[in-house]
Amino acid sequence: MVSLFSQRPRRTDVPRLKPRREPVAQVDRVDLAELTPELLPYLSQAAYVQLALFETLSHAVGVAPTAASKVAVSRVAALALAKHHGLAAEIKGLGHEPGPAMAPFAARIDEYARTTLGADWYEMLVTAYLTAGLLGDFQLQLATGLSADARTRIIPLLSGDDGHALLVDELRSAIDANPRLASRLALWGRRLVGDTLLIARSSLANVGHSRRDEARLEPAFTELIAAHTRRMDALGLTA
Amino acid sequence: MVSLFSQRPRRTDVPRLKPRREPVAQVDRVDLAELTPELLPYLSQAAYVQLALFETLSHAVGVAPTAASKVAVSRVAALALAKHHGLAAEIKGLGHEPGPAMAPFAARIDEYARTTLGADWYEMLVTAYLTAGLLGDFQLQLATGLSADARTRIIPLLSGDDGHALLVDELRSAIDANPRLASRLALWGRRLVGDTLLIARSSLANVGHSRRDEARLEPAFTELIAAHTRRMDALGLTA
Numbered sequence: 001m002v003s004l005f006s007q008r009p010r011r012t013d014v015p016r017l018k019p020r021r022e023p024v025a026q027v028d029r030v031d032l033a034e035l036t037p038e039l040l041p042y043l044s045q046a047a048y049v050q051l052a053l054f055e056t057l058s059h060a061v062g063v064a065p066t067a068a069s070k071v072a073v074s075r076v077a078a079l080a081l082a083k084h085h086g087l088a089a090e091i092k093g094l095g096h097e098p099g100p101a102m103a104p105f106a107a108r109i110d111e112y113a114r115t116t117l118g119a120d121w122y123e124m125l126v127t128a129y130l131t132a133g134l135l136g137d138f139q140l141q142l143a144t145g146l147s148a149d150a151r152t153r154i155i156p157l158l159s160g161d162d163g164h165a166l167l168v169d170e171l172r173s174a175i176d177a178n179p180r181l182a183s184r185l186a187l188w189g190r191r192l193v194g195d196t197l198l199i200a201r202s203s204l205a206n207v208g209h210s211r212r213d214e215a216r217l218e219p220a221f222t223e224l225i226a227a228h229t230r231r232m233d234a235l236g237l238t239a
Numbered sequence: 240m241v242s243l244f245s246q247r248p249r250r251t252d253v254p255r256l257k258p259r260r261e262p263v264a265q266v267d268r269v270d271l272a273e274l275t276p277e278l279l280p281y282l283s284q285a286a287y288v289q290l291a292l293f294e295t296l297s298h299a300v301g302v303a304p305t306a307a308s309k310v311a312v313s314r315v316a317a318l319a320l321a322k323h324h325g326l327a328a329e330i331k332g333l334g335h336e337p338g339p340a341m342a343p344f345a346a347r348i349d350e351y352a353r354t355t356l357g358a359d360w361y362e363m364l365v366t367a368y369l370t371a372g373l374l375g376d377f378q379l380q381l382a383t384g385l386s387a388d389a390r391t392r393i394i395p396l397l398s399g400d401d402g403h404a405l406l407v408d409e410l411r412s413a414i415d416a417n418p419r420l421a422s423r424l425a426l427w428g429r430r431l432v433g434d435t436l437l438i439a440r441s442s443l444a445n446v447g448h449s450r451r452d453e454a455r456l457e458p459a460f461t462e463l464i465a466a467h468t469r470r471m472d473a474l475g476l477t478a
Contacts, residue, residue, distance in 0.1 A: 048306070051300075051309060051310070051313060054297075054300070054313065055297065055300060055301050058293075058294065058297030058298075058300065058301070058316075059297075059301075061290075061293070061294060061297065062294050062297070062298075066338060066342065067287070067337075067338045067339070067341040067342045067345045068336065068337070068338020068339065068342075069338070070290060070338070071290070071323075071327060071337050071338050071341075072338075074290060074293065074320055074323065074324075075324065077297075077320070078317065078320045078321070078324065081313055081316070081317045081320075082317070084313065085313075085314065085317065088310060097307065098306075098307070098310050099305060099306045099307020099308070099309070099310050099311075100306070100307065102306040102310075103305065103306045103307075106306045
């Protein structure tokens with residue numbers, strides 16, 4: 001239900017990390033789903049990311065141009081917060097308090113959220129849409145490697161409505177009304193992807209993956225970027 | 240279930256607006272409940288107040304000293320937003336869009352929220368607790384004057400969990416750890432009450448009440464202040 005990989009690129013499209021003469025076996029290519037993340041740090045990072053996303057959306061609510069836009073974006077904020085609270089409940093279910101469990105990851109994610117917040121309403125919405133999309137895909141794909149018990153609770157939670165259709169509506173009508181926005185927001189979208197992939201990569205080490213796993217995950221990251229490009233397309237922006 | 244007036248002061252405690260020699264009949268004293276507010280502006284103002292409260296709480300989430308505090312306050316923010324969304328759904332039920340319905344009240348409430356936001360985490364929590372309490376009591380009491388149909392939906396919605404116990408916990412432990420906070424926050428709490436009563440009063444005209452009604456409501460406002468004092472007490476602060 002949540003595979004990022006339903007539209008797999010042909011192998012020839014995939015950046016290769018090993019020289020061609022090595023045998024290209026199935027083991028070369030690892031889906032995020034094939035790794036089993038450690039549950040507590042996985043949940044803690046995912047929960048804190050949703051909280052940071054909620055904060056970005058709250059900032060956007062604060063600078064919304066109209067009451068109607070405020071209402072729309074507040075709904076999206078509520079959905080992010082609901083995911084956060086769902087993940088926090090899972091942390092509690094493991095016998096841990098969400099605050100201390102998330103604390104080791106707070107500074108890095110806060111810094112990421114600060115640098116990717118955006119300078120105005122439009123950039124904030126682009127951030128909320130693109131970074132939540134990319135990190136959400138990433139978390140979902142990792143979740144498929146969890147135990148069956150954890151997976152069946154966490155995947156529906158993460159793949160619940162994200163309200164992104166509301167963000168796309170807001171952004172598309174803003175871009176239609178002011179086409180000069182398009183180039184600025186396209187630039188912003190491209191800038192976001194680098195920082196967002198970095199935070200995703202850095203989180204892998206925290207859930208028990210080695211640098212070697214990371215390198216083998218290149219194709220998975222290629223997929224994440226392809227999905228990002230589709231989101232840029234949905235805004236009418238060039239990735 | 241929601242009367243503010245369960246602990247009515249003896250009549251002699253109530254400030255009188257008419258000279259003593261006039262007959263003191265029941266009509267002299269008007270509960271907010273005895274006035275019938277116009278439903279759409281009532282809902283629109285109440286909904287926007289919850290949205291503004293959500294924004295105040297979101298600011299607080301953004302400056303929370305620990306991840307655990309962030310989590311606690313984000314729960315309170317979610318509850319404010321849920322009330323907002325419930326009220327917005329009522330507006331839709333009347334055949335209106337919440338955004339345009341709230342728009343006439345946005346500037347005044349935004350300005351109120353801006354001036355009462357508070358300079359730091361502690362002041363923001365005090366604001367969230369005291370202003371939500373006072374305006375919540377006010378809205379609830381007005382709601383009792385709505386039609387039976389509206390009342391039975393809106394009163395449970397407004398009187399649902401506000402998460403204030405979490406705010407009181409956060410504040411009490413902060414004040415215990417740093418007793419010098421108490422005098423600063425007491426001052427802040429006293430300052431808030433003036434601005435908050437002003438915004439409550441100004442909202443009365445918008446729901447169809449005359450200045451004469453307003454004058455007759457003095458005892459009701461006295462009750463609101465008494466409840467405010469109890470909230471200050473709960474923080475260990477002198478009102």
